[in-house]
Amino acid sequence: MADLVVLKGMTWSDPRGYDPVVAAAREFGKLHPGVSIEWDKRSLQGFETTPVEELAAQYDLMVIDHPHVGSVADRGCLLPLETHASENALAELANQSVGRSFQSYFLHGHQWALPIDAATQVQAHRADLSPRVNSWAEVIRKAEHGHVIWPLRSPHVLMNFYTLTANIGRPCATSFGDLIDPETGRHALEQLRAVSRHMDEAFYKMDPIAVLDELSSSDRYHLAPLVYLYKGYANEGYRKHRIHFTDMPVLGRNGPLGSALGGTGMAISAKTVHPELCTEFALWVAGAACQRGLYVEANGQPGNALAWSDPAVNAATLDAYFNTRLTHETAWLRPRHDGYMQFQExxxxxxxxxxxxxxEPDRAVAQLNERFRASFANGDQS
Known part of the structure; x- marks a missing residue:
């Protein structure tokens, strides 16, 4: 009998991040007798901050966040997917991408991961308490009445700034130079401050999971105006109350565009001794058949557009995918250069x-521009 092939994977600890890859590994093992994929997990904060090169030294497969791509693209720790994936297979997944999810992992001529989960900042609200809002002015009024809860922990507080600047049609820079012009930056901070002045200090320690847990468990808050989609909170029985996810409230006149893109991708370590097998698994997990079936059945939030368009997939989530699709399709792709992750903090x-x-807002904008320019000190001005 051939020796058992054991691949090691690292993902994040929320059921949305852990359960579907474990289920996929189990099914992949049935399709490939003699292959086992063992998954470890880390917290959301660890997922957002742990250097990918550290993970690549220990694991064959990694679920990563696209802003990390710039810090590893030229360091030889990730395997370019096109090394073992066919051009046709990659083109098919690119065409099935929700918005810029596939593109977010392409840098310096290589595809560094495949999107398995799509997310961006959208609106979350308790429909049993009050209707959704359409404009930022309505968000401010809700905040004045104490009905708004908001994740303001790093990096989400910066994502809010990104989202509003892009929504008014003057997005932050993604290449060397000032991050934002002073007028736009000041306006965005003033609009954010109009809401945050009514916020509890505790919100600065809360990530989306903490906010959605609170929103779904008590009747104090009605709305999280900008929060990354976590479809589990729309599922029956996941928490005490179900949450409705809809397109983001708008500040400008361009509709719900410019939300700061999130989501996750499946990457492969350059050190793996089973690159073909890892590539096959990554392609399969990102493919439509797995994404609209096994993946969503195991608490997954798909990244494949065919799953997002499936009525059955939507029915279980109060149409979360249908109702946030426009926001996702027009999401803004944040910087990914080597040095960006330090700037994000x-x-x-x-x-x-x-x-x-x-x-003051003007001073904050000046500091943002200064630190953004400094983040390119290593010479990566792409």
Whole structure:
């Protein structure tokens, strides 16, 4: 009997991140007797901050966040997918991408991961308490009445800034230079501050999971105006109350566009001794058949557009995919250069201080621009 092939994978600890890849590994093992994929998991904060090169030294497969791509693209720790995936297979997945999910993992001429989960900042609300809002002015009024809860922990506080600047048609830069022009930056911070001035300090320690847990468990809050889609909270029985996800509230006149893209992708370590097998697994998990079937049945939030368009997939989530599709299709792709991840931490702290009222908007914008320029110090100005 041939030796058992054991692949090691790392994902994140939410059921949305862990359950579907474990189920996929189990099914893949049935299709490939003698192959086992063992998954470890880390917290959401660890997922957003742990350097990919550290993971690639220990694991064959990794579920990653696209902003990390720039820091590893030229360091030889990830396997370019086109090394073992055919051009046709990659083109098919690109055509089945929700918005820019597939593109978000393409950098410097290589595809570094395949989207298995699509997400961006959308609106989450308790439909049993009040209707959804359409405009940012309505968000401000809801906040004045104490009905708004908001994830303001890093990096989400910075994502809010990104989303509003892009929504008014003047998005932040993704290449070397100033991050944002002073007028637009000031306007976005003032609009964010109009909501945050009514927020509890505890929100600065809350990520989307903490916010959605609170929104779904009590009747104090009605609305999270910008929060990454977590479809599980729309499922029957996941929490005490079901949450409706719909397109983001708008500040500009361009509709619900410009939301800061999130989601996750399946990447492969360059150190794996089974690159063909890992590639086959990644292609299969990202494919429509798995995504609209086994993946969603195991708590997954798909990244494949065929799953998003499936009425049965939507029915279980109060039509979360249908109702946020426009926001996802027009989402904004944040910077991915080598050095960006450090800026994301620094920029989040600057925006948080501005929203707390500790620094004036003009000073905050100047600091953001200074730190953004400095993030290109290693020479990557792409």
């Amino acid at each position: 620094e920029g989040s702290e600057i925006v948080a201080e501005a929203l707390r009222g500790r620094i």
